[in-house]
Amino acid sequence: MHYRRYLKRKNYSNHTIKNYLNRLKHFLVWLPVPVELAEPVHVKHYIDTLLEKRLGPQTINGHLVAIRSFYYYLQDEEELEVANPAVRGLALRLPDPLPRHLQGHQVAALFSAITKKRDLAMFMLMLRCGLRVEEVANLTLGAIDYGRNQIMVRCGKGAKDRIVFINIDAADVLAAYLQIRPSTPEQRIFLVEKGMYKGKPISVRGIQKRIEYYSRKSGVPVSCHQLRHTMATELLNAGADVVTLQYLLGHRRIKTTMRYARLSNQKARNDYYLSMTKVEEKSGTTVTWNVRC
Template sequence: MKRSRPPTSAGGAPGAPVRPSPQAARLVAEFLEWLTVERGAPETTRAAYAADLDQLVRALAARGVDMGHPEDVDYRHIQAWIGQLYRQGMARSTMARKLAAARTFFRHLQRRGLVDANAAALVRNPRQERRQPRILNVEEARALLGADPASPAAAPKSPDAARLRCRDLALAELLYGSGLRISEALGLDLDDIQLAEGMARVMGKGARERMAPLSDASLHALRAWLEERPYLAAVDCPALFVGARGGRLDRREAARRIARLCREAGLDVSISPHALRHSFATHLLDAGADLRSVQELLGHKRLATTQRYTQVSLERLMRIYDQAHPRAKKA
């Protein structure tokens, strides 16, 4: 029979906050170190795993199960944790991500011989909601990227404001023109951009490097930004895209600036940076691009990940048909 150890709490009294054991903290820290050193995971991935595993360790401790003795954990404990997250109203996609973190962690413990089986492997993923990403149509993309710089909404208040807008347009062109993830675009350094060859060296998920082609519009926007960048960038900053203080531009500010471009373009929606990547893939497929080629351009490891865009394209095609064809059923 599995043995359970009493939970460790901060004050030892019933209902007090549960504190993981030192052994549990050590196992998680060793896993995170392996994830960074052996797998080359970026800091964002490490931080996500750390948060998810800390939540799991605390949830198990509250049930009297110490992750410091992982052989005591079985699939029912993991299942109970996922059930608890469901009752809290957590998004199913988030629950699936946390479960994937637990599976990877236990697989690592299994390789080290600390457990005989992967306790999380027998727990099924929550059924996912069928949410399709919000994308721009072609006309909206043209409006966003071709907004009149002299329009009142876009009129810069200072030279630095004009430079930041130049940066924002270059970033948007890169996201839509090359289909980069926002983390990939913001992770680019100056020497990753090869203007003469029209290519960018991109570090994708799982430390997988790929070469991404740059559109003519992207090249034009990047050249304009590179002329303005020295006025904003700190001397020792290698980043392609920098913020107002001279350091590497962060994701939150990038999202705000893309939303601002949407307002300046007169769009009735504000889209996320990632929606430009979705738009890139969907518009390529709509134009007849090969699915395998789109997979390579997006840097997807599995073709199944790219195939969801075919569903988006099909649904859009059916909507156009229903609206336009005289023999189609009208909503």
């Protein structure tokens, strides 16, 4: 399909291309008129249909992006004189909740419930290195550089490569898993350990099912992405720079990383008192209050 090649030329990841094609398929099956006759009113009705299916605003906006991209393709590549029905202004307003992270006692409770060396290594990479679940699933043996204590994350979100650093506790549990990992030509690190797919790379959904299992076992409500949120929050509270965190997390926009800065109230507290101390030292005065009881 030419549209698939069009998306590949834009350097979209395979995951993104799959989502675009799937969302476009649903729209074209629903569309009551030929593709070239679609108008904004049709897209509005389609949004209503998705809302009736109880899809969230972010998911629905993803459908709009896929539809809009397809019509750009028709205009630019196929040179068809068609209007793009997915006009600007149709997107749903998104809530802006703060990222949820784990408290120290929750981290301890969760990891005390993890007994498998493979699972411990997977989730420590999320907690200490900030890897996404897809990045853990696709991690290969050649990406680990123990000499430099770093990991090359290839084709992360947005098909971008980046280097992350591995702390000693994460390095130790990863090394412990690699010692018992079956010898196999498969380069991806984390493998299925039983069943008909034994020895095959574990899937993203397989990893998510493991964290769901440990969440029930430990009584800690947690997802894979919350481990990444926890790393980001802990680094900011410890004084890490937002730009550094942006690089480590692989965020394209600093605005995304700044959401963690809003959450990092401990850093704000520390910065406030440190700065206020400097203000007082510079002015040479300390304000005191005469309060009558």
